[in-house]
Amino acid sequence: MVERVHPDDRDGVPAVAHSAESADAGVVVRPETLLLTLFGIHVLDHGIALSTRSVLTVMAELGVGEHATRATLSRMIRRELLRTARRGRQAFLGLTPHGESVLREGLRRLEGPVVDRDWDGRWTLLTFSVPEARRADRHALRTRLEWLGFGPLRSGLWVSASCQDVSPALAELDLLPHAEVFRAEAFMWTDPVRIAREAWDLAVLAEGYGRFCERWSEPARGGLGELARQVRVEAEWLLLIRRDPRLPLALLPEDWPGVAAEQLFRSLRWQLARPAQQQAAELLEFIVDE
Template identity: 45%
Template sequence: MNAPSTAGPEAAAERPPRLRPQSLMLTYLGNYVLGRDIAVFSGSFIAAFARLGVGEHAVRSTLSRMVARGLLTRHRSGRRMHFGLTPRTEEILRDGEDRVWRQGVVNDDWDGTWTVLAFSMPESWQRVRHDLRARLVWAGFGSLGNGTWIAPSRVDVRPIVAGLGLNGHLKVFTGAAEQPTDVAGMLREAFDLNGLADGYRRFLRRWDRPRPLPGAPDDLARYLWLTTEWLQLVRADPRLPVEHLPADWPAVRAQRVVTELRDRYGPAARLLADEAMEFIPLR
């Protein structure tokens, strides 16, 4: 969407983040369609995403792919095509909303409980293995290798593995780590702490300033970029216990910044989105 540049980090911080159209689409749907039981005119998506530099072809391709994946439904009204949410998408969006605005990324009330999951499956089950790993990462697990994953909390694994047909292939335990376990070292082994920290620092360079993205067309564009970039970080963040993280862990400041900017840009962004949206009720 945005052309790569050789400019330094300060110049890069004044440009929008590079985000996939589907990620932006999910943010738009979660903010302005979820809970309204409506189907939105395709032209409204095209107009909204033009603000973000996403062209009509990319928007139409994204909508078609999401229909094919069961994430959207088509609804024709006269000669116009509208798109509504599926139950699966509503579940995904509500989960994302909970992760972003209710749980947060800083775990400062950890009770010392770990969930340990071990799996073993035939090598031919590559697709199942891939799906399981993706679900475990989203649920806050990190890999210790050899099919062993850990999460710094008590996790109900049943909804995570539902539908994968893994009965008999998983072992799950919960409990405290005992001496001489090096908990901080185990976190570094299972989770990419440097990568997580770098992501938050890039976020802060872009957004922790008096007027972020001065070239943005309006607050709707800013808000969609802000919340989509933040969700990408949250997806990768397992909410590690703050007592085992570096004292200057950047997620703490980043959480405050995103909350402040949500309050600053959110109301104006909603007005702009509602004014530009054409839709039909589904009931």
């Protein structure tokens, strides 16, 4: 017997797949990002698996066709983010332990603030030199450093305004022998505000937050139902904060739009939680994931 979902408020984390655009703003959100967000909100910690049919229904409303959704789901299964189960003729999709880990990391980031209001003035400096023969590992390390809030200041020198433990990322890639990490303060003529401008493209970040506010200041925009709107809003927000190093306010321009965007996102998240849950109970089919 197929039961109905009773979701609460959980979140996903963005990743890579084919792209889809918002109906009203042309903002690219990849299908894998949308799927992970859907599973983060409505599957993580529920012990359930969603029917492929109901996943396809939600993705169709989000503007992603059946072929693209199935192709993305296949990749996610190969990457061990999702696993399948069958009940009769129906296929169901549940999270793997790896998928749960990815989503929990996204939830941790989503719950955090976009600015640091308690900065002690110290920086984390990471210097590394990866052999050319390990170019793929070097690219993977840079991707992980960006997720952790680091920015490239000079060739081989990355900085973060927070106290970040980068050892897990380095150890995972077997790069600990190729890197050194320091905690330091700006000294003499070195201007921390200039460092922030050089290490991160603050104009691009500000533009992203500004567009988020323009797009979602009217919650009913886009003609989406509550469930699809919830997924879309959280997916877009996760894309924004994935690129955001969460700098101290002292290093950011005045009237930083990330603050207003965060207030809007928190409000939307609260407003959409109950109606999206009610719609999910009507649309999403699930089984207990054993």
